Amino acid sequence: MTSYGVLGTGVVGRTLAARLVELGHDVRVGSRTAGTDAPGGATVSFADAAAHASVVINATSGLVSLRVLESAGAENLAGKVVVDVANALDFSAGFPPKVLASSDDSLAERIQAAFPAVRLVKALNTMTASVMVAPRGLPGPHSTFLAGNDAEAKTTVRAMLHEFGWADAEILDLGDLSAARALELYLPLWLRIMGSVGGASFNIHVVDGTPSGAADS
Amino acid sequence: MTSYGVLGTGVVGRTLAARLVELGHDVRVGSRTAGTDAPGGATVSFADAAAHASVVINATSGLVSLRVLESAGAENLAGKVVVDVANALDFSAGFPPKVLASSDDSLAERIQAAFPAVRLVKALNTMTASVMVAPRGLPGPHSTFLAGNDAEAKTTVRAMLHEFGWADAEILDLGDLSAARALELYLPLWLRIMGSVGGASFNIHVVDGTPSGAADS
DSSP states (O other): OOEEEEEOOSHHHHHHHHHHHHTTOEEEEEOSSTTSOOTTSSOBOHHHHHHHOSEEEEOSOTTTHHHHHHHHOHHHHTTOEEEEOOOOEEOTTOSSOEEOOBTTBOHHHHHHHHOTTSEEEEESTTSOHHHHHOGGGSSSOOOEEEEESOHHHHHHHHHHHHHHTOOGGGEEEOOSGGGHHHHHHTHHHHHHHHHHHTSSOEEEEEEEOSTTOSSOO | OOEEEEEOOSHHHHHHHHHHHHTTOEEEEEOSSTTSOOTTSSOBOHHHHHHHOSEEEEOSOTTTHHHHHHHHOHHHHTTOEEEEOOOOEEOTTOSSOEEOOBTTBOHHHHHHHHOTTSEEEEESTTSOHHHHHOGGGSSSOOOEEEEESOHHHHHHHHHHHHHHTOOGGGEEEOOSGGGHHHHHHTHHHHHHHHHHHTSSOEEEEEEEOSTTOSSOO
16 A cells, blocks of 8 residues: 555546545545545645655646645655656647647656655656556557656556556656656647547557567557 | 659658659659669759659758758649658757757648648658558557648548558548647657667557547557
């Protein structure tokens, strides 16, 4: 059993929290508004959710993530594995949204820079919530990605993904946290594919034709 | 038989030209240096390759595509289907390169704006050349994307993809040319996946779990 603090009560936060509760973990959901209904019991403050947890999941909108993590408190986050599943997409000028990541920068790196004692792993930001926690709901194998500077933290996240139902060969480690730029810059394509297939219940599978390819399962 | 003008003599241009020759098409490869060896016969000028063709393929580096198309000549390109397979990646500061596309702009849209009489289709920029022309070399189905404002031009490109071996269900139309932003912003992820799997012979497959999903074949 692992103690999780899930920050954010949107669809992503609630879906992840409900699945972690179902798997038997000790989960607290952090919210701006403590005491409302949530998986694992009533919501608590961001600070209480972070303080309680060994693994913190940032499931807030990427546009407010830094402020939420400030509110959670650097002292409550220090040394913790933080899984950043967020995307910073600005829909204020309509569709398609402006993605704030660039070739030089990403939300994940901004979080790591602001909270250097956090063991940050970018993961699961490339799909809809229901696919994150129930990958076997899609037909056939598909892929999920990790980026981060702390190998042990990635192992922790990999174990969580296994519990969700991801096969090891489906989990591609893309390297250090700068790879989060690539994962966040994928969102415009994700949005266009959603428009083309007519729904969010999809994911991409890396089909690997290299002789020793480990990505194809 | 279709007359193709392939602009560019790098790996992408040569691979596409060789495959089109193999399929029995009338192919001329345009180059800065006319008279050198190329699939379909000696290279010709960019202008001669464009003038000759009913379908022009931009297989140049995205950093020089606009200059090459200027050299090909607006009068030789007007009314033609132009398939833009290029990516504008700036490696001058090392790896990872800076991708010039953004949420607001893409190489394909710059080309369309500079050559309004061209019937531009963004296609095939999301994979290595050998996968473009021989998709059945990878195990199982995978996906390729179209973006453009001219439906008939997309039908022409779709027919070319079929000849290369792409199944219709593998070809996803992402909509108008602004979707090229998403296709070009995918390149950073493509480069990271290449690093993870250890080679370029891969592609992504859209695994669709929506009930009426057409993307999964």
